[in-house]
Amino acid sequence: TQLLEQSPQFLSIQEGENLTVYCNSSSVFSSLQWYRQEPGEGPVLLVTVVTGGEVKKLKRLTFQFGDARKDSSLHITAAQPGDTGLYLCAELQGGSEKLVFGKGTKLTVNP
Amino acid sequence: GAGVSQTPSNKVTEKGKYVELRCDPISGHTALYWYRQSLGQGPEFLIYFQGTGAADDSGLPNDRFFAVRPEGSVSTLKIQRTERGDSAVYLCASSLSPGGTQYFGPGTRLTVL
Numbered sequence: 001t002q003l004l005e006q007s008p009q010f011l012s013i014q015e016g017e018n019l020t021v022y023c024n025s026s027s028v029f030s031s032l033q034w035y036r037q038e039p040g041e042g043p044v045l046l047v048t049v050v051t052g053g054e055v056k057k058l059k060r061l062t063f064q065f066g067d068a069r070k071d072s073s074l075h076i077t078a079a080q081p082g083d084t085g086l087y088l089c090a091e092l093q094g095g096s097e098k099l100v101f102g103k104g105t106k107l108t109v110n111p
Numbered sequence: 112g113a114g115v116s117q118t119p120s121n122k123v124t125e126k127g128k129y130v131e132l133r134c135d136p137i138s139g140h141t142a143l144y145w146y147r148q149s150l151g152q153g154p155e156f157l158i159y160f161q162g163t164g165a166a167d168d169s170g171l172p173n174d175r176f177f178a179v180r181p182e183g184s185v186s187t188l189k190i191q192r193t194e195r196g197d198s199a200v201y202l203c204a205s206s207l208s209p210g211g212t213q214y215f216g217p218g219t220r221l222t223v224l
Contacts, residue, residue, distance in 0.1 A: 004153075042115070042202050042215025043154065088153050096167055097142065097209055101153030 004089055004102035012108040016078055021105040023089035024071045030094055032072050034063055037086040037104070079109045113137065115216035117203050123222045124193055132188040132219045136205030143186050144204040144213060145178055154202055160186060161209060193223045 005024045013019055023032065031050040035043035047056050049065035049072060056063045060083075062075040076083055088104040116135045124130050136143050142161055146154035156170040160180045168178075175193075180186040190197055200220050204213040 041217050042204070044215070045212055090153070092210075097144070097159045097161075098156040098167060098170065099144075099146075099154070099213065100156070103151065103153050 004091060004100060006087075006089060006102035006105050008105060009103065010106050010108075012110065013079055015080055015109055015111050017109075018075070018077050019079055019107070020073050020075045021087055021107070022071065022073050023102055025091075026070070028069045029065075029072070029091050031092065032065060032069075033090045033092070033099070034072070034074055035088040035090060035101075037088060038084075043086075043088055043090075043101075076107075079107075081109045081111050083107060084109050115203055115205055115214055117201075117216040117219050119219060120217065121220045121222075123224065125224050126193060126195060128193050128223075130190050130193060130221065132190075132201050132221070134186045134188070134203030134205075134216060136184065136186070136203070137207075137214055138184075140205035140207050140214075141183070142206045142209050142211070142213075143180060144206075145186070145188050146202040146204065146215075148200045148202055148218070150199075157188070190221075193221075195223050197221060198223045 007022050033048045034046045037043040047063045052067045052069045054065040060077045064073045086104045090099045090101040118133045144159050145157040148154045158178050159167040163183045175191045178188045200218040202218045204215045206213045
């Protein structure tokens with residue numbers, strides 16, 4: 001099973017700041033999914049990236065997939081308190097329906 | 112619209128007891144998944160159902176864990192002889208078809224004293 005490493009583990013910033021979180025693996029991803037999980041809720045899918053070098057934008061969130069498909073980043077511009085949550089990356093394990101998750105980055109945006 | 116629902120939202124039990132956790136998937140979704148999320152960790156796959164059958168149960172940690180989905184809709188995760196290490200949030204997800212987006216429920220927080 002591929003190991004997904006996320007960094008940083010924790011991040012606390014002020015409203016209006018920019019931030020980037022990372023997801024890395026020693027193996028090539030077939031595709032990669034990013035989720036946000038709020039306290040007391042299940043993860044919610046934000047985006048799926050498939051092609052090396054791909055960039056996807058979702059309002060203030062920019063997702064990038066590395067050219068070699070071994071890493072991905074999530075950049076948030078002008079963070080807001082509503083962005084607070086646990087950001088998880090995950091891969092659908094090849095040949096199965098099994099999602100493999102990283103440990104996540106816990107983001108706190110202070111007003 | 113109705114999402115995935117899970118009951119109970121919280122369950123406290125004593126070591127050695129038996130528990131059942133229920134998942135109601137989104138109507139019409141044929142695929143159903145169970146995951147377990149321990150504190151400070153991402154969700155960990157337990158089992159996947161396609162229709163009524165368990166298509167992949169490779170994530171079940173041992174034979175104390177069992178899950179059913181008798182009519183292809185509601186699923187129940189059953190844990191026998193609970194141990195303190197079973198304490199976690201148990202998440203259920205469903206998707207319209209295999210390979211589709213997985214929609215997660217809010218989870219059941221299980222605490223074994």
